[in-house]
Amino acid sequence: MEAPILSVVGVTKRFGGLVAVNDLSFDVRAGDILGLMGPNGAGKSTLLNIIGGEYKPDSGIVKFKGHDIAGLSPHKICHLGIARTYQIPRPFTNLTALQNTMVAAIFGRGLEKSAAESEATKVLDITELSEKKEVVAKDLAALTLKRLELARALATKPALVMIDEVAAGLIEAEIPKILDILKEINKMGISIILVEHVMRVMMEAVDRIIVMDNGVKIAEGTPKEIMEDRKVIEAYFG
Amino acid sequence: MKVAIPGLRGGLVPLVIVVVLVVLPILGVPRAWLLYLFLFFVYLAMANMWNLLAGYSGLISLCQPAFIGLAGYTLVIITWNGLPFYLGIIAGAIIAAAFALLISIPVFRLRGIYFAIGTLVVPEALRIVFFLWRPVGGALHGGGAGYMVKGLAGISMSGFYWMALAIGITSIFLMRVILRSRLGLGLAAIRDNDNTAASSGVDVFRLKLYSFVIGAFVTGIAGAIFYIYQGYIEPVSTFTIRWTMILILSTVIGGIGIEEGPIVGTVIVVILHFLLARYAGLSLLIQGIILVGIMLLAPQGIMGFIRKARASRSPVTVSH
Numbered sequence: 001m002e003a004p005i006l007s008v009v010g011v012t013k014r015f016g017g018l019v020a021v022n023d024l025s026f027d028v029r030a031g032d033i034l035g036l037m038g039p040n041g042a043g044k045s046t047l048l049n050i051i052g053g054e055y056k057p058d059s060g061i062v063k064f065k066g067h068d069i070a071g072l073s074p075h076k077i078c079h080l081g082i083a084r085t086y087q088i089p090r091p092f093t094n095l096t097a098l099q100n101t102m103v104a105a106i107f108g109r110g111l112e113k114s115a116a117e118s119e120a121t122k123v124l125d126i127t128e129l130s131e132k133k134e135v136v137a138k139d140l141a142a143l144t145l146k147r148l149e150l151a152r153a154l155a156t157k158p159a160l161v162m163i164d165e166v167a168a169g170l171i172e173a174e175i176p177k178i179l180d181i182l183k184e185i186n187k188m189g190i191s192i193i194l195v196e197h198v199m200r201v202m203m204e205a206v207d208r209i210i211v212m213d214n215g216v217k218i219a220e221g222t223p224k225e226i227m228e229d230r231k232v233i234e235a236y237f238g
Numbered sequence: 239m240k241v242a243i244p245g246l247r248g249g250l251v252p253l254v255i256v257v258v259l260v261v262l263p264i265l266g267v268p269r270a271w272l273l274y275l276f277l278f279f280v281y282l283a284m285a286n287m288w289n290l291l292a293g294y295s296g297l298i299s300l301c302q303p304a305f306i307g308l309a310g311y312t313l314v315i316i317t318w319n320g321l322p323f324y325l326g327i328i329a330g331a332i333i334a335a336a337f338a339l340l341i342s343i344p345v346f347r348l349r350g351i352y353f354a355i356g357t358l359v360v361p362e363a364l365r366i367v368f369f370l371w372r373p374v375g376g377a378l379h380g381g382g383a384g385y386m387v388k389g390l391a392g393i394s395m396s397g398f399y400w401m402a403l404a405i406g407i408t409s410i411f412l413m414r415v416i417l418r419s420r421l422g423l424g425l426a427a428i429r430d431n432d433n434t435a436a437s438s439g440v441d442v443f444r445l446k447l448y449s450f451v452i453g454a455f456v457t458g459i460a461g462a463i464f465y466i467y468q469g470y471i472e473p474v475s476t477f478t479i480r481w482t483m484i485l486i487l488s489t490v491i492g493g494i495g496i497e498e499g500p501i502v503g504t505v506i507v508v509i510l511h512f513l514l515a516r517y518a519g520l521s522l523l524i525q526g527i528i529l530v531g532i533m534l535l536a537p538q539g540i541m542g543f544i545r546k547a548r549a550s551r552s553p554v555t556v557s558h
Contacts, residue, residue, distance in 0.1 A: 052437055074436035084437055092430035095423075103427040106420055108439030113420065137430075156439055 003066075005030045005191050006051070006082075006160055011060030011070070013046055013215075020046040021057070022215040028160065033182070033192045035206035035223070039235060043215040044195050045087065048162050051193075052084045053077040065159065078108050083158035085149035087165045087195070091137035097124060097148055098133045101155045108156025120155055126184055127151040128177070143169060150181065160191045167198040179205055203227075211235065259403055263396035272399045276467060278508045279399075279406025283460035284481070285488035285500035286409040287453040290416065292486075293495035294425045295449040296432075298350070300482050301341070301357035304364050305334035305454040306461030307476040311373060313462045314471060317388040318374040326387075327401075327462040334458030338451045346443060346450075365477035384472030387465055398467040405460050412456065413497055421448055429495075480522075487525055491532050493539030502540050 004027035013021040021043045028034050036044050049055045051062060056071035063069070069077050083104075092100050098120055105116035105123075124130050127147045132140060140148065146166050153161045167178050175198065182205045186192055196202050202209065202223060209226045211219040213235040219226055226232055263272060284302060291297040309330030316326035345356040369383050416422050424445045427435040436442050465471050484507060492503025510528070514521040536543040 054433065054437070074433075075439050075441045078437055078439040086434070090431050090434040092427045092434065094430055095426055099423065099426075103423055103435065103440065104438040107424055107427075107435075107441070110439075152434075152438055 002030060004028055005032075005065060006193075007061075007063045008047075008051070009061040009063070011047075011050060011057045011062060013043075013050055013055055013057050019215050021050065023060070024212070024215070024217055025060075026210050026217065026220065028191050028193060030159075030191055031186070031189060032208065033186055033194060033206050035202045035209035036193055036195045036212065037197075037202065037209055037226070037232075038212035041214075042212040042235075044212055045164065046215075047212070048084060048164060048193070048195065051077075051162060052082065075107070078156055078158075079110075081157070081159035082162065083108065083153035083156045083160075084162040085146070085153050085164055085166065087168070089142070089145035089149050091140070091145055091148055091152075093138040094136060096134050096136050097129055097140065097151070100137055100148055101151045104152045104155035116155075120151075123151045123154045126154065127181060143174070147181070150185070154185065154190075158190055160193065161185065162193045162195070164195045165197065166194075167196055167201045170198070175200060256407060259407075260400070263399055269395050272395050274508055274512060276395075276399045276402045277511065278504055279402035280460045280464050281484055281488055281507060282406040282500060282504045283402075283409035284457050285485050285492075285504050286413050287457045287460075288485040289489045289494060289496075289500050290413065290449055291453045293489060293499070294417070294422070294429060295446050296350075296429055297446060297450060298354035299357050299450070299453070300354050300479075301345075301360035302453075302457055302485055303361040303477050303479070303481040304341075305338065305457040306464070306481055307361065307364060307368070307471075307473070308337055309334045309458035309461040310465035310471045310476055311368060311385075313465055314385045314387055315373050317390070318385070320389070323387070323389050323393075323466055327459055327466070330462035331455045331458035334461070335451045335455040338454030339447070342447055342450055346447065361477040361479075361482075365473045368473040368477070384470060387469050387471065390466060390469055393466070398463070401463045401466065402460075405456070405463055409456055409460075410501065412452075416452070417497060421445060425449065483522065483525060487529055489539075490529060491539055493541035493543075493545075496539065496541045496545070499539050499541045506540075 006028040009025050011021055011024050012019065024047065036047070038044050046055065050057050050070070053069070053072050053074040053076070061068060061070060064080055064082060067080055069080060092103060095103070098117070101120035101123055102116045105111050105119045106113065109119070111119055121130070121133070124133055127150050129144070129147055129151055132144060137145065137148065150163065150166065167175060170178060179201060182192065182194070194202070194206060206223055209221065209223055210217055211226060211229070211232050218231045218235060219229045221229070262275070284306070288299065288302060291299045312330035312333045313323065313326035316329050317323055341360055345353060348356040372383065374385070424435070424440050427438070427440055428442050428445060432442050488503040488507045489500050490503065491506050492501065493499030510525065514524060532539060538546070
């Protein structure tokens with residue numbers, strides 16, 4: 001079997017007395033869509049922040065394409081090929097959608113300005129934002145900003161993208177659109193870690209799911225297996 | 239990023255203004271006018287750089303007098319060694335930039351207001367250094383450890399004026415180039431959200447360092463030109479917060495983080511200096527009151543105020 005693109009081995013992160021992530025291990029294989037689930041406070045965002053370089057783990061190994069990336073700075077991790085979106089969109093508020101995306105294409109991917117512009121235009125097309133290209137981010141609606149997060153992540157040309165709750169707050173009718181975009185991204189050969197509470201997205205988009213609770217991995221398997229797992233049901237309803 | 243002064247965008251109006259400014263000394267305008275224009279352009283170059291740092295790079299630098307003073311002292315060392323003054327300007331700017339690189343190691347560990355405090359002590363330290371250190375020999379001038387700048391015979395007020403004009407115009411041009419470059423886009427991204435910028439591949443530290451070093455270099459040139467005019471340098475009036483005050487005032491009155499801000503602000507500061515020249519004791523107090531007033535009434539300065547007024551007159555299209 002092919003070596004995994006990302007492997008997390010025994011990662012622990014403490015904040016004072018709180019163990020946010022506790023001895024966590026998992027792999028992401030190239031081309032996978034991995035779902036990450038867990039109740040609020042389970043440590044999902046902390047985990048993404050560790051992989052993205054915003055936090056340095058207290059112990060454990062994070063290996064991406066053979067590089068040990070634990071504790072590297074976020075821009076270096078981006079250059080290696082990991083991009084992310086934020087749960088609460090964090091755009092460059094005074095820049096247009098196009099400029100937002102160009103920042104990622106220029107600095108994440110190292111393109112020149114004109115090449116970055118055409119790349120950004122392409123990515124905005126994939127995320128169905130072409131019409132909003134010239135709109136300043138602070139004038140965009142909250143849900144549009146979620147897609148801008150995706151566009152920015154894609155423009156860095158990642159091998160792995162971590163998507164934090166892209167479907168939260170969407171109405172039922174908008175979900176197929178997001179599913180299409182996710183599949184489109186995956187078809188480009190990009191592996192995905194998807195943090196999501198909207199079960200429909202999890203069930204339809206994801207190959208494998210990891211469930212976290214109190215910083216620990218409590219289950220791993222296909223969506224169907226996870227649905228029937230007693231520990232998962234307890235974590236959510238118990 | 240729209241240009242608020244329409245004439246600056248088209249090429250003709252600024253060209254005419256620059257030509258008029260260049261030939262002004264030949265037209266025989268009074269020396270006092272040239273002096274105030276000289277100060278305007280020196281302050282403008284420095285204020286533009288302070289705007290680049292504080293307005294565009296999130297670096298509230300309070301150590302600009304260090305770059306000004308180091309360039310001034312480098313000028314002294316160069317001219318005392320019999321080398322021409324223009325080499326002094328270049329060497330001064332290089333020393334200022336190198337010093338910026340050096341102090342970035344400690345001060346870039348500090349963020350926001352701590353960065354400001356960290357940089358504040360730098361000129362204070364240099365003042366003491368240059369009080370005690372005699373970089374070149376010769377007799378003491380004045381009460382402190384002062385030096386005359388040598389090798390300036392034959393430079394007239396017109397000459398000083400042209401040098402200042404050159405750096406002032408260059409600084410405007412440089413800001414335009416920087417803000418439209420990769421560096422400018424990266425800085426704009428950092429200003430809006432530094433975490434997102436970093437996770438989008440922007441090396442936040444490096445971009446801020448570029449600004450800091452560019453800012454020091456140009457401020458150094460302007461500082462050296464000022465000391466060529468003054469012909470004399472000593473630590474107390476050099477490594478002083480008075481410089482910082484001028485730069486903050488020029489930038490904030492005009493509009494911080496707005497390209498044209500320092501141009502407008504510096505005009506007002508120079509007019510203020512002219513008006514307040516005979517009330518030396520009260521001058522700083524009045525400037526301080528104006529600064530507080532602007533921050534309370536129009537935090538985006540005059541240009542920000544004008545922009546807002548324009549925006550509210552034309553209907554805003556909000557897209558969702």
